[in-house]
Amino acid sequence: MASRPLTQPEIARRLGVSVATISRVVNDQPGVSNQLRQQVLQVLQELRYTPNANARSLATDQTSTVGFVVAMPEQTGVDDPFYSKIMAGVEAQLASRDYQVLLTTIEAQPASWGDTLPIVAKGRVDGLIIAGPPTPRQLILNLIAAGTPIVLVDNCLPQQDVNCILSDNEGGLYEATRHMVQHGHRHIAFLCGPTQWVSNHEREVGYRRAMAEAGLQARVLYAKETTIASGQKMLDEGLTRWPELTAICAANDPVAIGAIRAAQQRGRRVPRDLAVIGYDDIAWAALNSPPLTTVHVYKRRMGQLAALQLLELLEAPETVPARSIVATDLVIRESCGCQGALPLNENKEV
């Protein structure tokens, strides 16, 4: 059934013109009279001509495709509730400019990657959007060195000139911590995530700043993973060490949820006996019991920004790298035990 798609030579013959002319009108370039242009356009429409992308890419060395790469820590990848939202933002923005998204998940093991990614070596993409800190740092450095246009999302290499999109980690955690302070809490611990991730470090800074300003003692615990189980274990440890704790700020939602579980199992009621605030506002947060107060991160927006910056970079390769920080919002639900609860279904992003 699949009839060979038609090509410029065929159309050219049909119209009695040259392929150059066809190409010019297809690409909207000067050098063809208005009358002829209309004729050609007409025929192109009728025949539903679509230029072959591979041939075009070969000739122009451009693909109109960008790679979205996400590393998978322990088996989770594109199905991560956080990164999949970012990806949705990327896809939407790129699609509106007729760019396509090529998906790549890579293993987080440092050694498993060489100089570059197959899709860039093969010339399949014009640039990359790299999501998340699990991505091997060395790989990113190699890509930069090779001159591959890239934008980092939810990650950043401090000393490097590279575009990156971050949420306001420090500000978000500062606000969360202040909220606890303002509601009378004095013994507030921070459950931090893996510190090699920039985001976690920045969040810790925000927490410490708020605590310092309030003249309170900072208490930080460090997790190895971003999981419920890990949060559970951490809070167990925390409550043993500091039984006086009345409030918890977590570096991410799974850890916060795990902490709530652990507290409940120890017979502490949340939020009555222990107030908890998470971070990220992943889709599940509102469904937890009690619904999780958390710092909302505009993931879709971050993806959109990443796409925009990459497109800009592709058009003007010499653009000075920028570090973009998108604001956060504290979403009050029930787990922090204050009054102004929003409806459960509150959804910050459309």
Next chain:
Amino acid sequence: MASRPLTQPEIARRLGVSVATISRVVNDQPGVSNQLRQQVLQVLQELRYTPNANARSLATDQTSTVGFVVAMPEQTGVDDPFYSKIMAGVEAQLASRDYQVLLTTIEAQPASWGDTLPIVAKGRVDGLIIAGPPTPRQLILNLIAAGTPIVLVDNCLPQQDVNCILSDNEGGLYEATRHMVQHGHRHIAFLCGPTQWVSNHEREVGYRRAMAEAGLQARVLYAKETTIASGQKMLDEGLTRWPELTAICAANDPVAIGAIRAAQQRGRRVPRDLAVIGYDDIAWAALNSPPLTTVHVYKRRMGQLAALQLLELLEAPETVPARSIVATDLVIRESCGCQGALPLNENKEV
């Protein structure tokens, strides 16, 4: 910095052989002596040669790329907790065969799509994996007519010869309903999803079969959307019409969660006064309060199967289409009120 990647002619000159020879060893084809082959391989290694995919695609008319298309009903797309898991399965399987995934989200509005998708018209992909019933039916028919290799996931066109992967919808709902019956429930309603989706229809059939076998009266309500809000509204309606209800089977998790909310707001305790079972076992299900008993669907596996079938189809285009059904598992948590509860963190898929 980006040095021009090297090409076959350059390597050929360097070795004093022809490009044909290079191509032959790159593609592992006969016609070159063992000794020379080794020499060439050596040089290819040293120079880290990677063939240009666009040129290759142009010459062979193959891309080693498949498109993953998902329609977005009301703003959700790749970030859907169900489809993103399927996508992860697809990606993993394809990557292991050196295929890439090109992402495409399309609008669910029927009229907005022409004969085919841009990525196939442009020759960017060898085939498509199409996820979900929101995909415009006419588009699928057009693609089939055009001879595009496709596999449907979580969707099917009954009268068409097309590969599709479904979960055992009928069996899953049958099992869920029987579970309710066996635990003594007599007034069990089914909250069905949009019936133009094959899956929902099949689930309804499973429900009705179980009810009929038990000699019980079927009560079905139909939702327009697959959302919490929709489930909430439906159960309100259901309890008004049938106050005697003691159990609910829902066609999907969001609707089930919505139903639980509605019940709780009316002062009915779940599961004590009303038992609820969902369907799909999306990531949030275990976090609901109470944790949702639901029918687990092996989404990752479905994605993997879809990829496998498509690869097979690409290798042998005349393959007879198959309809694959992957089994489901009833996951007992707390919302159905029976004893054998599994730990909250129970995760069927790694």
Next chain:
DNA sequence: TGAGGTAACGTAAACGCTTACGTCAACCTT
């Protein structure tokens, strides 16, 4: 009116690869 200029178009080379076909030597037949 004729040199120079410009706009409109065609010609053909290039992009980097695959592959049908041609060539040539070496090895087999009888």
Next chain:
DNA sequence: AAGGTTGACGTAAGCGTTTACGTTACCTCA
């Protein structure tokens, strides 16, 4: 020893575009 077969390699055409460079025809202005 002449003809035929085979394997190893090179030549070159082709994939469908884009685009640098010619070639016209026409217009302008001295």
